[in-house]
Amino acid sequence: MDLRKREKEMKRGDIRVAIVRMEGTNCEEEMHRAFQKSGARPEMVHLKELASGRKHLEDYQCLMFPGGFSAGDYVRSGAIFASRLKSTMGGDLTRYVERGYPVGGVCNGFQVLVELGLLPALQGTLAEAPEAALATNDSGRFECRPTYIRHASPCAFTHRIPRGQVRQMPVAHGEGKLSFPPERQPRILDQLEENGQIVFRYTDPRGHPAGYPWNPSGTPGGITGICNPQGNVFGMMPHPERVYDPWTHQDWTRVPRREGDGRAVFESVLTYIEKKF
């Protein structure tokens, strides 16, 4: 069945989200919970089940790569996960993305998408070799801290957040500095900006650009979330699933909130799916 021919909106409760895990992914439970609380049908899917054909990509309307330390982050963060995916199902992934299905990655999941070549995807859906890297934080340390991020440009995962709005989300990573080949970096950053591919930038609490610790990794221009040119593949370093609810915010005993700042990411992608499929 070709999902693109549907005329009616898809019901939230019918949306199946595959949360892809392997040894070392470890933020899948809270991501699962976030989709569940938003009314979708998330499912844990082991990389092996996809690779062996026991489960099929096309049964899901959204693919998520959770945070953690896939395969221990040995070699490079996300590299082993990406290389196994690419060798077993690179073609399926390309088709999946080209049909417009949303694919998201958080933290280690973002690193996986970059290593896969699904982000930033400047030359096509899935680059042969990585076009970017998430390099070691300037501090040289793992950093677990709350950050503020400004919504710079909307994509499938963020269109419910007003452009320019600042949200508080925590990070927890040692490698989050978005990097490009040094000689071409300025040009690529301009290109990302022009394409509307820069989704989130770190700021201080008032929304102004700022250095460490507000930008915990030293990533250029504070970039900490990007999408592909079509806007359906998206990766971010901060963890929206950790602030789905108000009471896991750093400062909830000081600042009342009606919902957590991360919830809009899940609501956005689910409404995107409802409308599109």
Added chain:
Amino acid sequence: MLLEVTIRLKKGVADPEGANTLKTLRLLGFSTLQEVKSLKTWRIEVDTRDPGEARRQAEEMCRRLLANPVIQDYEIRTLDGG
């Protein structure tokens, strides 16, 4: 065939691990220290006697997993001459 694959950061890419180690070594009193760079070495054994073939395989490994060309270079050495 035994190979040694060395992965290093490209020129111009920040190396916080190297920089922090440099700082610490200076604090330990190594005052003549000029530079410290981090690099990673893999020792790989492949089942072939053809050095050209071994090298091709190692290149493929670097491309597909061991190195990210955006920030890293690699260097392959054959260890047992053969």
Added chain:
Amino acid sequence: MAEGVSPIPLDGLTGPQLEDLGRRLGLGLSAEEMARARDHFARRGHPPTDIELQSIAQAWSEHCCYKSSKALLREFVVGIPAPQVLITGEDAGVVAFDRDHAYVVKMESHNHPSAIEPYGGASTGVGGILRDIACMGAQPIALVDPLFFAPLDLEAPPGVHHPRYILGGVVAGIRDYGNRMGIPTVAGQVTFHPGYLRNPLVNAGCVGIARRREIIHSRARRAGELLVLAGGRTGRDGIHGVTFASRDLAQMEEDRGAVQLGDPITQEPTLHALRECVQRGLLSGLKDLGGGGLSCVVGELALAGRLGARVELEKVPLKEEGMAPWEIWVSESQERFMLTVDPRKLEPVLEVFRAWDVEATVVGQIVPGRDLHITWHGEPIFDLDLEFLTGGPEYCRPWSPRRRENPPMALQEPRDYGRALRDLLASPDICSRETIVRVYDHEVRGATVIKPLPGPPGRTGHGDAAVLKPLDSTWRGLAVAVGGSPHLCEADPYRGARLAVDEVARNLASVGGTPHSLVDCLNLGNPERPEVLGDLREVCRGLGSMARELGLPYVGGNVSLYNESAGTAIPPTPSLLGVGIVPDIRRCVTSDLKQRANPLYLVGETRPRLGASAYARLQDRPGGEVDDPPGPLLKRTLGALLRAQRQGTVASCHDISEGGTACALAEMCIGGDLGATLHVPDTMRSDLWLFSESGSRWLVEAHRTRKSQFTRTMKEVPLTPVGTSGGRLLRIRRGTRTLASEKVEDLRGAWATALPQWTSGNGRKR
């Protein structure tokens, strides 16, 4: 005799010969213990094999059978009655959380390995405590790590790692194992004392949550069940870990073989697979392999089920070839679990492990009787009665109270109170731990409601306890805190231990948790020295008495002795992990000041007790008295404070401990980025009041609109109005005189920059 197995004749050997033989084999048994083994095998009629003797050494080590401490623990610590306790005496304590759920809690030391290889020692400490929780059928949800090091500017003698190196390695080890496993590290402590120079302490604790009906006991249920070894492979790493942990650290280099490295990426999928087996009810018993390896786990699983076991040792998957049977049997390789499985459920169990790419292998079977048989490629190599094997010796060694001089202390009143306050905030035991805390992922799993560093982002202060919301279905939460001061225990082990309980209870109550259970890690020196055993006795007496007065049970614990080398022991160091119940996490309170013009209260009685206090240490003044607060009053105060919090009248709350009231308020100001005015009463000299470390006290910021309700709720307990929040300054006044007036920003500077400077080596010199 099978290949690789040799008989060890003991017949006719006497005292020194036995001791010498034990030493050569690395057994760590005394002459009397060796003689006991000799007599047993004489009765059996043929000599022990090396594997039998090695197995006995494991089982009878201090680490496994607590031969020096058991009697004291029984007399003072265990058995405090409390209806919430479901299981104690297994791998971890199990305590009621709500009708359907229990929490599981445990803390252990990993001191000796961390002294030799800080990174590997600390990471395997974390790995081991996670397995202890997982093997009760629970999901681990939080890690804690109390650490004790020598001051970082102390020079290390040859052959001893520099404290800075140890701290760096230990923190990195905890970071890499905890973060990779995806279990948040939510609380801890870092305390400095010169006594830890050769013997740093690494204690690791863990809390888990389980459905009550999924709790698994560490025992086999019936004969015929299969023994399934799951997880990592067995190697030569970590041979003789427990016998090594049970003596002092003289030859560090030679002991390196006893240290293992952790592999979290083997353990992570193993825990997932176990969870799945547990949830599907596929296991009858489960136990992790820790100290003593297979030699302890098989016997304990069988014996706890009043059964025996048969093991085919060649079936154990190995990391390296050529291991002797006894090495396989006592190896302490990490990331391993032993499962007992009904044969009919074997296939589904193996299927689950295959799906996770984790090895699981049948290595033996539970049999009737009480004997343990081992074969090696079909040949018998081991045949022992389990009751003899695990019935280790128990000692009531001589002890003597340590004579302590606690003369009155001559403390100098500071000319500059602002300076004294800044110095205290920058002192090693008080300054900010942010650079350590932030390398641990403290909110993975998305359930950390109260984080270790409360306050607005970028301006955080010092928290008392973390709170987790373990279940989606309820607002109920778990508060987690640690406590224990070696400084106080060195000055007075009994009172110091009482204050450790006091501190943990205070910390839990600060955030809104009703103290509910404790686990203890007792770290001391060589118990064969009467004064060390005297200290242990005083510590046990103190821990027991205060907990009993509060009605707080110990649900698990660990004793780590022989923390001494070159004739110097560590100060007696009881380290506690406490768990509290938060009925509704929405009522949690943090320590950061919230609003200007709110009234501040001191809850509890201030006595001029400054013995071994941070203030006295700053002035380098020994002596003085350690406080001994009455438990019943603490209990009443806890109750009133928790009621006030749950009524919503408390804006912020912080326990008063190191550095006294002045430092507590400074930390509240730093965390709230807000000033305050503190009025010192006329009851005693100002510095004594400001820096006293008498127990059972908190500082509370009440909501100004709820002030009268707050004071009404607190009317039965000591309560003193001491000031107001507001402004950019922390002002300390007595009558009309201003003792100090410090910018909050400057206090933050002193507090926040001390540790980074000190760890990078260009900090303070004393």
